[in-house]
Amino acid sequence: MQTIAWFEELSSEDVGVAGGKGANLGELASAGMPVPPGFVVTVNAYYSFLEQTGLKDRIMEILGNCNVDDNEELNRASKEIRELIANAAVPKELADEIMSGYRRLSELCGENEVPVAVRSSATAEDLPDASFAGQQETFLNVRGSELVERVRSCWSSLFTPRAIFYRESKGFQHEKVGIAVVVQKMVNAEKAGVMFTAHPSTGERDKIVIEAAFGLGESVVSGAVTPDHYEVEKSTGRVIKMEVGVKATKLVRDENGNTAEVRLDAEEARRQVLSEEEIRQLAELGRRVEEHFGSPQDIEWAFEDGRLYLLQSRAITVLYGEEKEAESQEEPSEVLVKGLGASPGVGSGKVKVILSLEELDKIQQGDVLVTTMTNPDMVPAMKRASAIVTDEGGMTCHAAIISRELGIPCVVGTGNATEVLRDNMEVTVDGARGVVYRGAAKKKEEQVQVTQVASKPVTATEIKVNISIPEIAEKVAPLADGVGLLRVEHMILGIGEHPMKFIREGREEELVEKIAEGVRKVAQAFYPKPVWYRTLDAPTDEFRSLEGGEEEPHEHNPMLGWRGVRRAIDEPELMQAEFRAIKRLVEEGYTNIGVMIPLVQHPEELRKAKEIAREVGLEPHRDVKFGIMVEIPAAALVIEEFIREGIDFISFGTNDLTQYTLAVDRNNERVARLYSEKHPAVLKLIEMVIRACRKHGVETSICGQAGSDPEIARRLVEFGITSISANPDAVDRIREIVARTELRLLLDSVRK
Numbered sequence: 233m234q235t236i237a238w239f240e241e242l243s244s245e246d247v248g249v250a251g252g253k254g255a256n257l258g259e260l261a262s263a264g265m266p267v268p269p270g271f272v273v274t275v276n277a278y279y280s281f282l283e284q285t286g287l288k289d290r291i292m293e294i295l296g297n298c299n300v301d302d303n304e305e306l307n308r309a310s311k312e313i314r315e316l317i318a319n320a321a322v323p324k325e326l327a328d329e330i331m332s333g334y335r336r337l338s339e340l341c342g343e344n345e346v347p348v349a350v351r352s353s354a355t356a357e358d359l360p361d362a363s364f365a366g367q368q369e370t371f372l373n374v375r376g377s378e379l380v381e382r383v384r385s386c387w388s389s390l391f392t393p394r395a396i397f398y399r400e401s402k403g404f405q406h407e408k409v410g411i412a413v414v415v416q417k418m419v420n421a422e423k424a425g426v427m428f429t430a431h432p433s434t435g436e437r438d439k440i441v442i443e444a445a446f447g448l449g450e451s452v453v454s455g456a457v458t459p460d461h462y463e464v465e466k467s468t469g470r471v472i473k474m475e476v477g478v479k480a481t482k483l484v485r486d487e488n489g490n491t492a493e494v495r496l497d498a499e500e501a502r503r504q505v506l507s508e509e510e511i512r513q514l515a516e517l518g519r520r521v522e523e524h525f526g527s528p529q530d531i532e533w534a535f536e537d538g539r540l541y542l543l544q545s546r547a548i549t550v551l552y553g554e555e556k557e558a559e560s561q562e563e564p565s566e567v568l569v570k571g572l573g574a575s576p577g578v579g580s581g582k583v584k585v586i587l588s589l590e591e592l593d594k595i596q597q598g599d600v601l602v603t604t605m606t607n608p609d610m611v612p613a614m615k616r617a618s619a620i621v622t623d624e625g626g627m628t629c630h631a632a633i634i635s636r637e638l639g640i641p642c643v644v645g646t647g648n649a650t651e652v653l654r655d656n657m658e659v660t661v662d663g664a665r666g667v668v669y670r671g672a673a674k675k676k677e678e679q680v681q682v683t684q685v686a687s688k689p690v691t692a693t694e695i696k697v698n699i700s701i702p703e704i705a706e707k708v709a710p711l712a713d714g715v716g717l718l719r720v721e722h723m724i725l726g727i728g729e730h731p732m733k734f735i736r737e738g739r740e741e742e743l744v745e746k747i748a749e750g751v752r753k754v755a756q757a758f759y760p761k762p763v764w765y766r767t768l769d770a771p772t773d774e775f776r777s778l779e780g781g782e783e784e785p786h787e788h789n790p791m792l793g794w795r796g797v798r799r800a801i802d803e804p805e806l807m808q809a810e811f812r813a814i815k816r817l818v819e820e821g822y823t824n825i826g827v828m829i830p831l832v833q834h835p836e837e838l839r840k841a842k843e844i845a846r847e848v849g850l851e852p853h854r855d856v857k858f859g860i861m862v863e864i865p866a867a868a869l870v871i872e873e874f875i876r877e878g879i880d881f882i883s884f885g886t887n888d889l890t891q892y893t894l895a896v897d898r899n900n901e902r903v904a905r906l907y908s909e910k911h912p913a914v915l916k917l918i919e920m921v922i923r924a925c926r927k928h929g930v931e932t933s934i935c936g937q938a939g940s941d942p943e944i945a946r947r948l949v950e951f952g953i954t955s956i957s958a959n960p961d962a963v964d965r966i967r968e969i970v971a972r973t974e975l976r977l978l979l980d981s982v983r984k
């Protein structure tokens with residue numbers, strides 16, 4: 233019964249001992265491929281831990297009594313098990329063996345305590361290839377004795393609510409699912425990327441395609457940069473194509489193992505990543521790996537200190553044959569499903585039906601994502617999709633908002649897409665008209681968009697954009713004059729843990745860095761154009777489902793409850809963390825950030841928010857512009873008092889302003905017909921506030937959905953608003969209507 237196994241001792245047969253990931257790395261290392269050195273803490277070690285601590289029976293008993301369909305029960309069982317594991321010391325003999333492996337690895341790398349990546353590698357005994365991808369923990373930059381603790385955390389991650397639920401729903405027996413842990417030297421890449429040993433889109437087997445960028449490979453995999461693209465003829469080794477991309481940024485790893493994005497100057501961004509010699513070396517490695525596995529491979533690689541490392545290799549599952557070309561000549565006509573056109577544009581690709589998060593890996597670049605409804609965990613996969621189709625949802629559902637922001641065609645509310653559409657069907661999605669056709673359309677979209685951008689009219693009223701996903705900032709920055717609303721809620725939902733959990737566990741710094749990381753992306757992409765960051769405004773019901781969110785109070789009406797600035801005043805730690813993140817960015821030279829306080833109803837709240845900023849050394853008005861959302865009628869009615877208290881700007885949150893003015897719940901479809909931002913009472917409040925602000929030289933803007941409505945935009949220009957912030961997909965249309973309105977006003981004044 234081995235506790236640890238070195239990569240060289242393992243092969244792809246050893247999934248039962250080393251898990252899928254461990255066995256794959258073992259196979260590559262044993263075949264002499266340049267895998268970063270490491271070992272696997274075997275599944276046996278995990279079982280032995282359970283036996284020796286007597287936890288096994290206890291865990292099975294808890295699981296046996298748990299109804300996983302009851303969320304609360306599931307969370308409780310998970311928590312109980314994970315606490316049991318966290319409190320059980322790893323038996324000395326096991327810990328010693330793990331540490332002796334680690335010391336040997338350190339020696340091998342010529343270091344005292346080599347930093348390692350610690351990754352879970354799960355396995356099911358009877359189904360060796362079960363996909364548990366992404367369910368279990370990974371820890372980067374682990375050093376020294378903390379390793380044993382991290383290994384135990386990986387074991388514990390087999391019992392997150394999500395993992396338990398997945399096994400139950402797929403009919404796996406809990407006791408038959410084991411977990412190994414991969415311990416591997418960290419590679420801090422100077423250059424990295426992917427390689428396909430057959431052309432991934434044409435299917436040509438004699439071509440090797442390489443995509444490369446500076447820094448860590450994640451920026452290539454996630455599509456954050458335009459990588460260099462090289463092609464090599466497999467039979468001759470000749471480099472037949474070299475296209476140098478513009479890599480605006482690179483990802484690097486700091487000493488704590490955190491990934492940071494660094495902006496490249498114009499010259500570096502256009503520099504070729506790999507020399508011809510390196511391309512050949514890489515292609516040769518690709519050829520060997522393909523030969524070893526006997527099928528085309530999708531490979532992740534990296535160069536560190538001039539050494540080439542192979543990080544991962546998988547078979548390319550879908551390879552198009554020549555037949556694809558013939559197929560794509562036809563214009564599609566047969567309608568397969570219909571729904572609401574939620575994000576305009578036309579996208580074609582192969583259908584991938586996603587019924588659970590574990591299937592997200594199925595989505596390759598350019599596929600059509602079909603699912604019941606998207607959620608924040610799906611965003612990375614959504615970015616790879618050429619179009620998105622959902623069974624459920626309306627125009628403001630998650631899929632609709634995010635795909636508009638990502639600029640991906642989307643059809644929501646089809647009712648039956650997940651039943652009618654089948655994996656690998658070739659379809660075309662028309663996101664404007666809400667239709668999905670059989671077959672692939674020819675591409676015409678891009679050219680149209682370019683001409684639109686080129687003819688962008690100049691307007692006196694600034695046209696800004698609302699952003700919730702920092703990753704889109706780079707793409708939309710050229711379209712807009714700034715960010716009128718940077719929402720943090722989505723970023724935080726994406727972290728997956730309740731922000732208060734970070735604070736409670738003394739991990740505030742981690743939270744600060746996560747927020748700073750997201751905001752930095754946006755501030756950098758738009759610099760020097762202004763970016764207004766809105767502090768957290770999360771109703772208690774929306775954040776309850778996050779890990780650590782169980783303590784959120786149950787409120788009778790969360791919309792009128794503990795959210796926005798009122799919560800920040802009672803519980804200032806979160807707002808302090810947000811301000812620390814902003815302060816960090818100001819110190820990094822991002823002088824373009826503004827701070828916006830949501831849901832204020834009395835100037836006292838503004839004063840308190842400023843005090844919280846000062847407590848962490850961020851000086852309102854000096855370091856950052858400081859403003860408020862006008863989204864409660866009270867704030868509109870006493871706007872003069874807010875101006876006296878001191879504000880640089882206001883922004884209308886018309887989504888809330890409308891619901892609170894008209895007493896219509898914005899989320900209740902039963903009263904939706906009464907909900908209108910065009911109601912004279914709402915427009916009157918807006919006009920009144922703009923007039924007062926103009927008198928005192930305070931900037932005015934709008935960031936509610938109404939800013940994307942051409943008719944309201946026209947009225948706002950007539951009222952004299954300073955800027956309008958629209959959704960990314962509406963920016964061009966709003967710019968046009970604003971330009972027309974301004975010209976009309978000018979003409980009218982001349983003709984008078």
Ligand code: PEP
Nearest residue numbers: 863885886887888935936
């Ligand atoms: C609004 O209320 O209009 C707004 C922009 O904020 P949210 O939609 O996030 O409440």
Ligand code: MG
Nearest residue numbers: 863885887888
């Ligand atoms: Mg609001």
